[in-house]
Amino acid sequence: MKRALFVMLAFAGTVFAQPIAVGSKEFTESVILGEMLCQLLEARGHPAVHQSDLGGTQILFQGLRNGRLDVYVEYTGTLTQELLANARPRSADDLRRLLAQDGISMSEHLGFVNNYALGVPRALAEKRGLRAISDLRSHADLRFALSNEFLGRKDGWPLLERRYQLPQRPTGMSHETALAGLRGGQSEVTDVYTTDAEIEKYDLVILNDDQGVLPLQHAVLLYRRDLPSEVVDVLRSLEGTLSTETMTRLNADVAVRRQSEADVAASFLEEEFGIQATEPTQSPNERLARWIAWATIQHLLLVLVSLTLAVVLAVPLGIAAFRDARVGAVVLGTVGVIQTIPSMALLVALIPLLGLQEPPALVALLLYSLLPIVRNTYQGLREIPTSLRESAEVLGLTPWARLLKIELPLASPSILAGIQTAAVINVGTATIGAFIGAGGYGQLILTGIRLDDWALILGGAVPAALMALAMQGIFTLLERVIVPRGLRLARG
Amino acid sequence: MLELVNVSKSYQGRTVLHPTSLTLQPGQTTVLIGPSGCGKSTLLRLIVGLLEPDSGHVSLAGERLTPYNLRAMRLRMGYVIQEGGLFPHLSARDNVALVARQQRWDAARISQRLDELAELVRLPAELLDRYPAQLSGGQKQRVGLMRALMLDPAVLLLDEPMAALDPMVRADLQDDLKGIFERLRKTVLLVTHDMGEADFFAHRIVLLGEGRIVQSGQLAELVRQPASEFVGRFLSAQRVPMLGEVEK
Numbered sequence: 001m002k003r004a005l006f007v008m009l010a011f012a013g014t015v016f017a018q019p020i021a022v023g024s025k026e027f028t029e030s031v032i033l034g035e036m037l038c039q040l041l042e043a044r045g046h047p048a049v050h051q052s053d054l055g056g057t058q059i060l061f062q063g064l065r066n067g068r069l070d071v072y073v074e075y076t077g078t079l080t081q082e083l084l085a086n087a088r089p090r091s092a093d094d095l096r097r098l099l100a101q102d103g104i105s106m107s108e109h110l111g112f113v114n115n116y117a118l119g120v121p122r123a124l125a126e127k128r129g130l131r132a133i134s135d136l137r138s139h140a141d142l143r144f145a146l147s148n149e150f151l152g153r154k155d156g157w158p159l160l161e162r163r164y165q166l167p168q169r170p171t172g173m174s175h176e177t178a179l180a181g182l183r184g185g186q187s188e189v190t191d192v193y194t195t196d197a198e199i200e201k202y203d204l205v206i207l208n209d210d211q212g213v214l215p216l217q218h219a220v221l222l223y224r225r226d227l228p229s230e231v232v233d234v235l236r237s238l239e240g241t242l243s244t245e246t247m248t249r250l251n252a253d254v255a256v257r258r259q260s261e262a263d264v265a266a267s268f269l270e271e272e273f274g275i276q277a278t279e280p281t282q283s284p285n286e287r288l289a290r291w292i293a294w295a296t297i298q299h300l301l302l303v304l305v306s307l308t309l310a311v312v313l314a315v316p317l318g319i320a321a322f323r324d325a326r327v328g329a330v331v332l333g334t335v336g337v338i339q340t341i342p343s344m345a346l347l348v349a350l351i352p353l354l355g356l357q358e359p360p361a362l363v364a365l366l367l368y369s370l371l372p373i374v375r376n377t378y379q380g381l382r383e384i385p386t387s388l389r390e391s392a393e394v395l396g397l398t399p400w401a402r403l404l405k406i407e408l409p410l411a412s413p414s415i416l417a418g419i420q421t422a423a424v425i426n427v428g429t430a431t432i433g434a435f436i437g438a439g440g441y442g443q444l445i446l447t448g449i450r451l452d453d454w455a456l457i458l459g460g461a462v463p464a465a466l467m468a469l470a471m472q473g474i475f476t477l478l479e480r481v482i483v484p485r486g487l488r489l490a491r492g
Numbered sequence: 493m494l495e496l497v498n499v500s501k502s503y504q505g506r507t508v509l510h511p512t513s514l515t516l517q518p519g520q521t522t523v524l525i526g527p528s529g530c531g532k533s534t535l536l537r538l539i540v541g542l543l544e545p546d547s548g549h550v551s552l553a554g555e556r557l558t559p560y561n562l563r564a565m566r567l568r569m570g571y572v573i574q575e576g577g578l579f580p581h582l583s584a585r586d587n588v589a590l591v592a593r594q595q596r597w598d599a600a601r602i603s604q605r606l607d608e609l610a611e612l613v614r615l616p617a618e619l620l621d622r623y624p625a626q627l628s629g630g631q632k633q634r635v636g637l638m639r640a641l642m643l644d645p646a647v648l649l650l651d652e653p654m655a656a657l658d659p660m661v662r663a664d665l666q667d668d669l670k671g672i673f674e675r676l677r678k679t680v681l682l683v684t685h686d687m688g689e690a691d692f693f694a695h696r697i698v699l700l701g702e703g704r705i706v707q708s709g710q711l712a713e714l715v716r717q718p719a720s721e722f723v724g725r726f727l728s729a730q731r732v733p734m735l736g737e738v739e740k
Contacts, residue, residue, distance in 0.1 A: 391577035394540045395591050396566035405590065409581045484581035486623035
């Protein structure tokens with residue numbers, strides 16, 4: 001009896017104890033480190049969850065500030081030049097003081113430096129005799145394809161261009177596209193990270209930053225100050241354990257040798273800390289199949305829950321817009337404006353209110369679903385012939401009866417078409433859930449792009465397209481049930 | 493019965509109905525006629541409360557129409573428009589029974605009343621389960637009439653109910669309607685633009701022109717003693733032979 005109670009309590013403990021939330025950015029190194037932190041915490045008896053591939057520095061930093069995340073790996077240059085650039089921290093102590101104001105602590109360096117650098121294909125470097133960035137000044141014909149982030153960052157291209165007096169006009173694109181362009185010969189110079197596996201994979205030469213312009217990007221842990229000290233001790237045991245060579249090798253294990261991030265992290269922990277990997281490793285195919293199945297459930301839930309909420313909200317809004325012209329102008333204007341907010345901006349704005357994962361993703365999808373449903377409800381009601389509306393009125397039906405028995409059934413084909421549009425668009429839009437850890441097919445697609453793995457990209461994109469088609473089909477069937485028979489006859 | 497007292501209406505500064513008074517005689521059919529834009533639709537819309545008069549009032553059995561009793565008053569009026577104004581998503585039966593259901597009539601009473609009315613308007617009972625799209629123009633009007641009569645209203649208002657029908661169907665329906673009005677001794681106001689139809693139905697014809705009642709009475713009176721040049725012109729436009737021509 002006593003024993004049963006103890007088991008139950010222990011069970012309740014594992015269910016209700018908040019696991020440590022580890023975050024990672026949407027590039028391989030960050031995901032490996034996230035896995036590493038998780039496995040290390042688990043091995044030391046602290047339950048942890050990994051929210052991987054979150055879409056951008058701001059999402060992670062805001063998540064940490066708001067207590068939605070407990071720890072993630074950041075780079076010192078990003079902290080001083082981007083996150084806290086406005087406060088102009090001059091020293092490490094300055095930095096710690098600023099972070100403390102947000103309830104955040106910073107560890108010592110983990111060991112490796114992951115700098116931005118410029119890379120060129122080895123053959124080209126040898127042909128032109130390129131060794132340092134200043135050598136580029138006399139090769140104005142070289143075509144630069146830079147990642148958008150590097151192109152825009154104050155400590156990126158603008159700094160190099162000014163200090164090295166570079167004459168080239170770079171084109172901005174995603175990191176992966178830039179590398180593909182290098183391979184295909186459409187461009188000759190791109191930005192890389194010094195620990196990047198791509199350097200090995202594409203056989204690039206790193207041009208030396210001979211004037212020491214680019215800031216050193218030391219990897220550090222950012223964690224919440226309110227974490228228990230025993231947890232902090234576990235996290236900080238990683239300090240100084242990862243050399244630049246080690247990190248570069250781990251990145252290549254994933255990107256070139258196609259091991260999973262979890263396996264790579266586990267083998268490092270075994271070497272360094274003697275921690276035995278507990279989870280049996282799955283075959284890549286098995287892993288992909290499970291992942292697609294899980295993503296399907298997540299994606300479907302995101303779409304269906306947000307769509308249901310949107311219908312509950314949007315149909316009454318459409319009715320209100322129809323009933324009163326001034327309300328109509330405000331409602332239609334507002335949902336129209338919402339539609340134009342970029343999804344990333346909307347997600348970042350929602351994090352302080354709703355945190356990470358499903359809630360902000362659901363609200364964003366809900367907001368994007370409003371326009372087609374509100375507009376079609378409004379339009380469907382407006383298109384009811386005046387003679388029918390007046391007949392209903394003169395018959396002496398109550399306003400409610402008119403709405404429920406006459407107006408909504410007559411507008412139902414239009415309303416249903418609006419919901420169908422929202423559903424199909426939603427299946428596509430729900431891929432943004434991956435930016436904030438809500439999972440779904442977007443996670444497969446983003447990870448696939450990151451790893452240059454077509455199986456993953458298609459594993460996300462094909463089911464998403466099929467789901468959109470299925471939505472289309474389901475609503476065509478629903479129309480037969482929902483739209484009154486007499487109306488379908490009248491339409492011929 | 494139904495009474496209009498000094499009712500007037502203007503739209504955007506233009507007077508569409510000058511102060512007008514009209515009393516419908518109980519149990520009789522009054523026909524409202526006039527050229528388009530004469531104000532006959534406005535007058536009907538004022539009676540059913542789709543418009544509010546600028547001055548004057550409408551009353552039914554001594555009770556004035558106000559925004560507050562409007563719905564209750566409408567339940568005592570039957571209203572038929574072109575094509576019947578039937579709701580396309582409801583079967584004929586549901587169209588007719590709609591308001592009775594809202595008034596919480598029980599099913600037996602509704603079904604009994606439906607049988608009664610179908611017989612009255614000579615609509616085969618099996619057509620009641622069809623949708624408006626599956627009915628002919630004449631059948632739709634018969635269903636529309638059933639719907640208007642469902643609650644046994646004090647007054648029946650018909651707005652050009654036969655305008656959209658072809659001549660043979662129309663003649664058939666006209667005969668039936670006249671028979672029904674006489675049998676039920678309903679107080680009826682029928683709006684039309686066709687003098688032949690007006691003469692066929694009317695105990696009294698009310699001729700409207702430019703927002704006023706120009707003359708009222710039976711066709712013979714209008715022909716014999718036209719109140720103005722307008723009456724004469726309207727009648728000859730309708731190919732009604734005038735007195736002089738009859739004598740020739």
